[in-house]
Amino acid sequence: MSKSSPTAAVLIIGDEVLSGRTQDTNLNTIARFLAALGIDLLEARTVGDRKAQIVEALNALRTAHDYVFTTGGIGPTHDDITADAVATAFGVALPEHPEALAILERRYGAELNAPRRRMARIPAGGSLIANPVTDAPGFQIGNVFVMAGVPKIMTAMLEDVAPRLRTGAVVHSRTVRVTGVGEGSVADILTAAALANRDLSFGSYPFGAGTVGEIGTNLVVRGRDEGAVEAATAALLETLETAGIVATAIPASS
Template sequence: MASGPEAGEGDGRVTAAVLIIGDEILSGRTQDTNLRDIARYLGVLGIDLAEARTVPDVLEEIVAALNALRSRYDYVITTGGIGPTHDDITADAVAAAFGVELEEHPEILAMMERRWGGELNAARRRMARVPVGGDLVKNPVQGPPGFTIGNVFVLAGVPQIMRGMLEDVGPRLRGGRVTVSRTVRVEGSGEGQIAAPLEAVARAHPQMSLGSYPFFGPDGYGSNLVLRGRDPAEVEAVVGELTAALRQAGVENVREVEPAA
């Protein structure tokens, strides 16, 4: 369980969402790692990843999800669907969401001609399409770049390429205050025993996030209680408050661990 402030409450946070696009993710044929990498990257910048959605290669569903996310959060990062095949329709969906046309970007065409030479076939030219008014996102790994329009950044689905593109996205984002994270580890007690003191502390500090993450293994069971906030002094104080509340409730095997789990 977890508790904390909801996204979009006007509390000064900088927020982002990730839109993962592709039938291969939903079918289980491909395991997504991009969400984890984006979350970690944004966290260093003090940007809260507040929501993630996965949608199939269906134009209407991509458009609907994108419009919902870009209206709610400061930034949206999409991954997948910008390749050369018929089901790579992310560019089409982004253009439709913004109500603009697609155009073949001369810089991408020139880059592909240098790489492949000669006449570019229709499949390769699909990767040169960018919504009118969009800017390019550099691809330092291989292949054509991604693009950005409004508060949306469109990146490749291949993890290595996505991470390379992300390095060009970061400097364009407005960062926030970095979140401080601390972990209190409880061993030998279930969530039923720790729920009441954890809830009491969470209610007393609504601007912080407090989450319980159970673990089970050959060496025993328990929970990692993760506290997150932007004020280091408050986080430090709440660690002590939570530890005291747990012990008062009869939970004895309590200790802080690093790094946060």
Template sequence: MSETSTDRVTAAVLIIGDEILSGRTQDTNLRDIARYLGVLGVDVAEARTVPDVLDEIVDALNALRSRYDYVITTGGIGPTHDDITADAVAAAFGVALEEHPEIIAMLEARFGDQLNAARRRMARVPVGGTLVKNPVQGPPGFAIGNVFVLAGVPQIMRGMLEDVGPRLRGGRPVVSRTVRVEGSGEGAIAAPLEAVAKAHPNMSLGSYPFFTPEGYGSNLVLRGRDPAEVEAVVGELIAALAAAGVTGAHEPMV
């Protein structure tokens, strides 16, 4: 079955923060978002990391939201001066920021008379935006248009994703299978793998080498949306490898 434009739903991830680019903080959000969306049939087709610079966030956001069905941002919605994601999203959509009354109420309940100007920054939402629930701690994120703005702290971000998922138009989920080849390098695998990949342009076939004390080889990962095609291509690939003299290709036991 040929894949049509309506079969594929795409998303981009925009990771915001100087701390990611400096290496002080290791990003795990991209991995978690891709895994979560994949189950829903939404492909993460691009990811970018940008610093805490307003114009760069705006430019990246406008480029991504015009190209993909959804954009998920992480980071930059805290109380400090360099948390400027809300400002950038408002600028990208050409709307003003306003304090959301529900967030103000949450902050007042938590901080009381300690609700200072810095903390009130976390209540700012672009006009027309809706809230993204935060079941972990702190104020919620927000959504506007096809953009979802989430926290950068991984635990909080994952909690917010649970409110994002039901709002997305899911595509056909991707089916993934693995063919394991032991004792052969990528040089021997490349030609049959390429031939099978070219014969099935709607699928993704990748080679991922491994090296262990017991030996070496590659895991060949096949991904597609038609389960019957994926099943057939597994057999086709194993046969093509055998014809090229690569023996022992098999699906690993789950």
């Protein structure tokens, strides 16, 4: 939205996501988390458990954006290779982190076996991300935040990530619900609104198509200037009503 606002990307890692065995929900959680901080999430990729692919994607994303958030691949099994890939991407070693090892020792005691000990490996220069759910930490290196793939754990890790981020102006949004007509009937009106307000974004999201019941489209106006968003929404409503199209403004949200 704004060049002065930080930008971010998400890298989802795991064969289980690509195979369809696991449905990813982390992207939605991270997107909402970043929106509340005024950080623009501009890109998301999903890659499998292949080191070269992870390294290539991570290097591209961390160069293009202020922040990169990865999820998945930091557990104790043989296919948990995210830490290895991140170390390779940054060109650093992957030693055991003393603090991470101490955390795991407290957690597992005599049951800290070799596979679990793998979770203490942190790329040199990295700092830990707290995991209040299962203790095994994530980590930050440079502008990259490496977190668990399990949604409950990943969400908890975001609490430790938030204070480390540079925030921007929050994006405000208003939704106008159009009923009784399809998306194509309001396309020209929405295009004209977008051309008249180039600092804002306009989107259309149809509903009810192909089903029995009400059809229509949700028109969403988004921008960092709340006054401009409100004014554009009011103008859009007036134009729709003048055209004889039934439209209702949904209460504001950020």
